[in-house]
Amino acid sequence: xxxxxxxxxxxxxxxxxxxxxxxxxxxxxxxxxxxxxxxxxxxxxxxxxxxxxxxxxxxxxxxxxxxxxxxxxxxxxxxxxxxxxxxxxxxxxxxxxxxxxxxxxx
Amino acid sequence: xxxxxxxxxxxxxxxxxxxxxxxxxxxxxxxxxxxxxxxxxxxxxxxxxxxxxxxxxxxxxxxxxxxxxxxxxxxxxxxxxxxxxxxxxxxxxxxxxxxxxxxxxxxxxxxxxxxxxxx
Numbered sequence: 001x002x003x004x005x006x007x008x009x010x011x012x013x014x015x016x017x018x019x020x021x022x023x024x025x026x027x028x029x030x031x032x033x034x035x036x037x038x039x040x041x042x043x044x045x046x047x048x049x050x051x052x053x054x055x056x057x058x059x060x061x062x063x064x065x066x067x068x069x070x071x072x073x074x075x076x077x078x079x080x081x082x083x084x085x086x087x088x089x090x091x092x093x094x095x096x097x098x099x100x101x102x103x104x105x106x
Numbered sequence: 107x108x109x110x111x112x113x114x115x116x117x118x119x120x121x122x123x124x125x126x127x128x129x130x131x132x133x134x135x136x137x138x139x140x141x142x143x144x145x146x147x148x149x150x151x152x153x154x155x156x157x158x159x160x161x162x163x164x165x166x167x168x169x170x171x172x173x174x175x176x177x178x179x180x181x182x183x184x185x186x187x188x189x190x191x192x193x194x195x196x197x198x199x200x201x202x203x204x205x206x207x208x209x210x211x212x213x214x215x216x217x218x219x220x221x222x223x224x225x
Contacts, residue, residue, distance in 0.1 A: 001168060033211050035151070042201060042215035043151065049211075086151050090209050093165045095141070095153040 002091035004098035011104045018074040020101045022087030025068060030089045032070035034063060037100075038083045046085075047072060079105050108132040108214045110202045115219030122192050126219055128185040128202030136160070136180040139207025142187050144198035145218070154187065154200070156207030163208060170196075192223045 004024045012018040022032060032050050035043035045054050047063035050070065060075045070089075074081055082105045087098040114126040126142070141156035155166035157176045164176050175188040185202055199218040206212040 035212070037151075042217055043212075044215075045211060045213060054213075084150075088151075088212075093208070094167065095156065095206055097151045097153060100150040 002089075002094065002096050004087055004089060004096055006085075006087060006098040006101045008099070009102045009104065011106060012074075012077045014079060014105055015076055018077045018081070018103055018105075020072045020074075020085050020087075020103065022070040022072075022098045023068050024070075024089060024096075027068050027070055027089060028066045030065075030091065032063070032065045032087055032089050034061075034070075034072045035086045035088065036081075036083045037086065043086065074103075077103075077105055081105060108204065110204065110214060110216030112200065112202050112216045112219035115200065115221045117222045117224060118192055119225050120193060120223055122223070123188070123190045124192065124221060126187040126189070126200055126202075126221070128187075128216060130183045130185065130202075130204070133204065135183040138204050139210050140176075140178060140185045141203045141206030141212065142176060142185075143201045143203050143206065143212070143215070144196075144221075145201070146195075146198040149198075152198070153206065157185070158208050165207070189221070192221075194223050197221060197223045 033048040037043040050065040062073045109131045111129045139158045142154040173191045177186045201218045202216040203212045204214040
């Protein structure tokens, strides 16, 4: 079965750039999206189709996808961005999530 | 405003069955594929399965295939998850989601209903 691998945790200082990676076989040939989940809340879509931001998502969130790696970048990270982030892609009609990355802003 | 409200969760013994429901509002229900996603306590997200707009296509994760069945009633704007032969590892918060079927993105999530499988 298809797997997406994320680092368990990433730390960043306020105002700096956070980078979260997601790796999978030939992931660049698929669309990747990213969800943000804060404690006690349901996930929220922050990036879809590799690079697109849904309405209401701040411009500091951006995405890319090439080769085997999709990347979520948060520029000028704010304390409110502290959350778990999950990448997601489709493989053979099965929706696959990455294991999630806990972003700590300290 | 899109609303997805799950119900039907509870405590069930291993081997038992449970049926979850999801009431949808705020969008044209039969325009969208729908899905179920679960999250075990303290763990990550796991897609359970999805159903297309008219129920003609259903896909499932390997972990639930043959035990769980997704269905929908477009006249009632409702999504269902029939869970049979439940195991301890099925214990999770089950979210109803708009999208997550036939290659589509998950646009909205419900708050979830908790299923606990324990003896």
